[in-house]
Amino acid sequence: MVQTPKRLTRQQSAVAEALRSGEDFTSAQDLHARLRSSGNPIGLATVYRTLQTLAGDGDVDVLRTDDGESVYRHCSTGHHHHLVCRACGKTVEVEGPMVEKWADKISAQNGFRDVRHTLEIIGTCSECPA
Amino acid sequence: MVQTPKRLTRQQSAVAEALRSGEDFTSAQDLHARLRSSGNPIGLATVYRTLQTLAGDGDVDVLRTDDGESVYRHCSTGHHHHLVCRACGKTVEVEGPMVEKWADKISAQNGFRDVRHTLEIIGTCSECPA
DNA sequence: AGTGGTTTTGACAATCATTCTCACTCGGGC
DNA sequence: GCCCGAGTGAGAATGATTGTCAAAACCACT
Numbered sequence: 061m062v063q064t065p066k067r068l069t070r071q072q073s074a075v076a077e078a079l080r081s082g083e084d085f086t087s088a089q090d091l092h093a094r095l096r097s098s099g100n101p102i103g104l105a106t107v108y109r110t111l112q113t114l115a116g117d118g119d120v121d122v123l124r125t126d127d128g129e130s131v132y133r134h135c136s137t138g139h140h141h142h143l144v145c146r147a148c149g150k151t152v153e154v155e156g157p158m159v160e161k162w163a164d165k166i167s168a169q170n171g172f173r174d175v176r177h178t179l180e181i182i183g184t185c186s187e188c189p190a
Numbered sequence: 191m192v193q194t195p196k197r198l199t200r201q202q203s204a205v206a207e208a209l210r211s212g213e214d215f216t217s218a219q220d221l222h223a224r225l226r227s228s229g230n231p232i233g234l235a236t237v238y239r240t241l242q243t244l245a246g247d248g249d250v251d252v253l254r255t256d257d258g259e260s261v262y263r264h265c266s267t268g269h270h271h272h273l274v275c276r277a278c279g280k281t282v283e284v285e286g287p288m289v290e291k292w293a294d295k296i297s298a299q300n301g302f303r304d305v306r307h308t309l310e311i312i313g314t315c316s317e318c319p320a
Numbered sequence: 321a322g323t324g325g326t327t328t329t330g331a332c333a334a335t336c337a338t339t340c341t342c343a344c345t346c347g348g349g350c
Numbered sequence: 351g352c353c354c355g356a357g358t359g360a361g362a363a364t365g366a367t368t369g370t371c372a373a374a375a376c377c378a379c380t
Contacts, residue, residue, distance in 0.1 A: 067347060067356060089337070103359035108338065124254050128367080129337070143300055154296050159289055163311050166284050170273055171316030179309045181293050186301030197327060197376055219366075233330035238367065258338080259366070322380080329374070340363065350352080 071102050075110040076134075079120055084149045085131035123180060141179045147188035154181075201232050205240040206264075209250055214279045215261035253310060271309045277318035284311075 074095055079086070086094075092107045111132050114120045121135040123142070133151065139160070143152040159179065167175040184190065204225055209216070216224075222237045241262050244250045251265040253272070263281065269290070273282040289309065297305040314320065 065348090065356075069347075069357065071358070087337090101359095105339075105360085106358055109357085124258065128254065128258050128260070130258070143296060143302060145302070152300050154300075156292055156296070159292060162286055162289060166273060166286070167311060167313055170282050170284075172273060172275070172311075172313035173316075173320070175311060175313035177309065177311040179307065181297060181302075181305060181307040183297055183302035183305035186303075190303070199328065199375075201329070217366090231330095235331085235368075236329055239328085324379090325377100327374105327376075330370105330372100332370085334369070335367085337366095338364085341359105341361090343359100345356105345358070346354105347356085348353105 071106050072110050072113075074100050074102060075107060076114065076119070079114070079132060079134040082134070084151050085123065085133045085144070087125075087129050087131050089129075091132070123178070141181070143181045143183070145185035145188060146182050147184055150185050150187075201236050202240050202243075204230050204232060205237060206244065206249070209244070209262060209264040212264070214281050215253065215263045215274070217255075217259050217261050219259075221262070253308070271311070273311045273313070275315035275318060276312050277314050280315050280317075 075091065078091055078095055088104075088107050088111055091111075092102065092104050095102050095107070111120065111122075111130075115122045115132065119134070120132045121142070122130055122132055124130055135153070137153075140153050140155045141159075143154050144150070156179075163175065163177045167173075205221065208221055208225055218234075218237050218241055221241075222232065222234050225232050225237070241250065241252075241260075245252045245262065249264070250262045251272070252260055252262055254260055265283070267283075270283045270285045271289075273284050274280070286309075293305065293307045297303075
């Protein structure tokens with residue numbers, strides 16, 4: 061198995077940087093538009109590719125909005141979940157050790173292996189009107 | 191506000207029935223194909239519309255597969271979560287009262303209102319190879 | 321059973337995020 | 351500086367979902 065060389069390109073840095081500086085979840089399309097308008101020529105396909113790679117490496121979190129769009133966010137720390145405001149998009153990272161344990165227990169009880177889980181909580185934050 | 195009459199059509203029954211008889215999550219496309227091939231003429235758009243309605247009424251559960259396809263499943267009982275086999279699609283419904291409480295608590299602590307959450311656990315079940 | 325007014329349907333076009341294609345470019349080891 | 355394969359990008363392709371709108375079906379009323 062030959063390990064593929066990992067080149068460091070301007071585009072990849074740009075995407076990673078843009079994600080790192082953003083607070084909230086961002087769609088690939090948005091990211092592309094933002095990079096473009098900030099004088100950073102980059103192809104849409106490249107944005108998608110880079111995001112996939114980053115997500116695969118666990119450097120960013122991915123989740124799907126209700127309308128089927130994938131959104132990305134830079135996430136440094138280990139496993140955690142998200143509390144998202146449906147109005148303004150504000151995101152709070154939360155941890156729930158008991159949830160992890162519960163999921164593991166349930167899985168074991170049903171004979172499931174290699175288990176992963178996703179948990180998202182969406183609501184309206186205190187700064188947004190009803 | 192005049193309440194729109196709810197007509198009972200052959201197509202709607204067919205979709206509801208097909209969902210009720212199915213065990214696992216099914217995509218709209220699959221459902222459409224299955225209805226068609228079982229001698230039940232129905233339009234794709236109608237399948238989507240009906241599924242949306244059913245989902246809105248809380249008669250079916252919706253979730254998104256990793257590749258962005260919406261899948262539907264008939265779910266009788268109240269709020270619960272799913273343990274899904276990534277290989278064969280087998281689905282186990284599970285409840286987690288403590289998870290609900292945890293989610294509520296976290297939300298309250300962060301000042302969120304009108305909170306909903308989604309939790310899916312995926313793994314490989316005991317009957318599927320690694 | 322017939323009629324009318326409205327909802328629902330369905331074939332097809334349109335949309336839209338994402339992926340594919342493939343010729344071209346550039347990073348970096350020599 | 352040279353080379354070559356990984357990386358890029360413009361546009362086409364894909365594929366699920368939604369919109370359109372004339373035609374069909376439903377139901378209340380006679």
